[in-house]
Structure formats: structure tokens, C-alpha cells
Amino acid sequence: MKGPAAWLSWLLTLLPLAPTAAAQGDARRSGLEFMTPALQALQRDDTQNPAALWLKDGEQRFSTACNACHTPQDLRGVAARYPAFDSVLGKPVTLTQRFNLCRQRHAKAVPWAAESSELLGLAAYVGSLSRSMPIAPPADPRLAPFQAQGQRLYAQRIGQLDLSCAQCHDSQAGGRLAGSTIPQAHPTGYPIYRLEWQAMGSLQRRLRNCMSGVRAEPYAFGADEFTALELYLMQRAAGMPMDTPAVRP
């Protein structure tokens, strides 16, 4: 009986020194890991993932609307760095807001509507160019106040149920809300194909769902509060691999 105990205590002394200890100690899990093996397989196989319909649409749109200035190689890792600061507007913008700014400023075109198939397809395609790359929020000091605002919003109780994001996604993550598993709310795979929606949707659509779930009035699409929340969530998920376009239940 003495043998295994001694072996265990020897192992424990090693733990803080081992280089992988930090990675193993990272308790953060992507929503992917909370899904059933069947759903994980659906996401991982591009010939089964229903988001592929939008992905193909986005790829075609990229090759007509964006190819004059951008190549797919240039845009590798870009989705992992957004939201980023826009010096003209003086505030951070999300990736899809950047697409529309690019359209207005350089292509002199009409911006696409929030949640339109054009915007979701392009976001899925540009997001897929960062697949498996670590989320890397830019070290831009101008973003700091907006990240702090996002953190405050994350912890702020809202709605008739008087719940904050943190109360479910930090304190109860891994638990159940009726039949569903509560994930840790890491935005690794947006835009996602959500089975409940039977369609593709953005992070803002997901956040609006949560807000109406706690019976709060959701912010409008494109609201600065959503950008601040996304900034905080990306910071919170920094280093986790992107898995856009993801499937979620």
C-alpha cells in the first residue's frame, strides 16, 4: 500500500514544474466539448456540417466581392483577432461590421443587413480561414475601456429573472438548464449553425437569445454593448482554438 502512495506524492511534486501543467490546468472548454459525439462528428466533417452551405456561399462571395484587395492567405488569423479598434469611428468594430465598413468605404456598396445570408456566409468563410488558430485579441490599449465595459456587462444582473451571464456560464457551467448543458460561453466557433434555429446565426443572435431567455430586452443588432461583450468574451477565450463554422445544439 505504501508504494502507490509514495508514487502519487512524487507525481504531485512534479506537477507545478511540468510544462504541460498550465495547459492541463486550463479549465476552459469550447462548447464543442459539451456536445454529444454525434454532434461533434457533424461539426468536424465538412461534408456533413450544415454550415458548409453558407461556407460555400461565402467563398463564392469572397472571390467576387473581396478579391480585388484581399487574398485568403492575407485573412488567415484575422477572425481570431476581432473585434478591433477602428480609428475613424473611434470605437471597436466586430468582424461583420468591418465587412460592411469595407463595403461602404472602399467598394462604395450598400452594407448588408444584420444576419443576412451574405454577411453570415462571408463571416463563416473568413472565420474558417482561422480554423484551429488560437484566439488572439490585439494588445491595443484603446480597446481596454471597452473590454472593461464588456466585463461589467457580463457580470451585470439583467431581466426579470435578474441573472447575469456569469451566474450561469461561470458558476453553473457544465450543469444543466432543463435538458441542455450550460457551456462556458467561449465564442470559438461563430457564426454557428444552431440546430434549434435550423440556420446559421451570429454571436449577437446567440446573445440576444440569452437576453430574452432571462426576460431582458435584448440590445439591437450592432449595438456597442454587444461589441464590448464580444471583446470581453474573446479576451476570456484568448488562446483557445477557433472552430468556425461550428455546430451547436
Place this chain on the structure above:
Amino acid sequence: MALSLINAPARVARGQVFEIRASVAHTMESGQRADSEGRLLARDIIRRVECRYGGELVFAADLFPAVAANPYLAFHTVAVASGPISVRWLGDNGFEHSASVAIEVT
């Protein structure tokens, strides 16, 4: 957005059984749901899928309101000769969409 995908191997050995995966972007509105005003939403579904390999019908299916949005079907056939594999989707309100991919049989 009548957009569809067909996944089939680009090259197959003659006589080999291979898989074809097809999907199409479609709402598959069942006709059972109501909108926010309580009005019944009219049924709008895909009712028929046909797959032809070199012009010959190799797979067909009838779809019904219980099928989810963006239908996905996977089925098998035997490689006989190089040629196009075309999938045709037919539905309510005159919906018709077809797409094809070429396979090379070696």
C-alpha cells in the same frame, strides 16, 4: 439562396461502391407553425429528390413535412463509367434546383 452541395469522390475504381452526400439550403416550412400574429405559415417543403448518374436514375426520395430545414441525404451507388452525377430538388411553390459534379471512373 437556392444553394446546394454534392460531395462525391472525384475518382473511383470501376465496380466500387461509393457514397454521395447531397444537401440543399431550404427552410422546409412544415405548414404546422404559426407566425407571431397566430396565422398559420403556409407549407413550403421540398417534396422530391432525384439523383442521376450518367443520365440514369440511381436514387430518389420523397420528402415530407417532418424533414428538418436544409435537408441532407447520403446514399451509395456503384461506379460504372465516368460521367456527371446530378441531383435535382423539387418542391412547393415551383421550387426546382439542380446541380451536378463529375466523377472519373478508373
